[in-house]
Each structure stands twice: as structure tokens, then as C-alpha cells.
Amino acid sequence: MAWFALLHRVLTRATPVGRKAAQKVPFAAAPLIGITARDLDEVGAERAPRLTGASDGLPQLADGGVIECDGVLWATGYRPALDWIDGLELDGRGLPAHERGVSTGVPGLFFLGLPFQFGLTSTLIGGAGRDAEYLASVLAQ
16 A cells, blocks of 8 residues: 555645645545444444534533533534634635644644645545544543
């Protein structure tokens, strides 16, 4: 998989050719894997209604409930639908303003899997790990 290594290392926001390529990459991605509600149930994942806000720093649900947690992993699907987040700047493609997945406008908000988040491979399973590792280091600070 030499081609993947080339794409993964060269086409990034850290290189001039990568920054140029980032401007031309389409933002829509195709699903690579499928996970069903049954799959989630089998591993004990807890699903909740849509988050609508915060109450005393905790996620507030559409049904009025509150979740006590340390963090929220929010899967928006294959098309960003983020315009409802107050204070979040979106670019012309509907993607959030960020630096390597760290929101530049909303403190404490992070993204993973954005098109060309750091590199061309950011939306691929084999490439998202680099972005996840970076965000984990930011969160650990």
C-alpha cells in the first residue's frame, strides 16, 4: 500500500502540495462501513434523543432529560449538519472552522473525520487515526 503511505504523508495541510489539494477535494464522502442499530445494541451502546442544549454543563436531551457524562461522541453522518450549533462558523461548504479538528469558534468542541481535516486520508479508517491521536493529545492537555 505504498500509494496510501504517499497520500497519507504528502497530501496534508503541512505540505504546500497538500494545502493546494485541500482546496479542491470534494467534501461529500461515501460510506465505507455500515453499522446497524442492532450492532449498537449488541455491544451495549446507549443511544439517546437529540441533544438540544446544556443544563448545568451537561447535555440536555430533546425529551427534557439530562445525561451525566464526561464527553459526547456525536456522529452526524456523511453530510455535515452543524448549522444549529450556536457560535460555530461554517465555511462555504458547510464545514466548521477548525484547526486540525479543534473548533476555532466554540471552546471545547472538537471534530473527527472532516474532509481533509489534516490530510487527504482524514475521512478514511486508515487515516482518521492520525487525527484522533492529535485530538486525544489536545484533550489530555
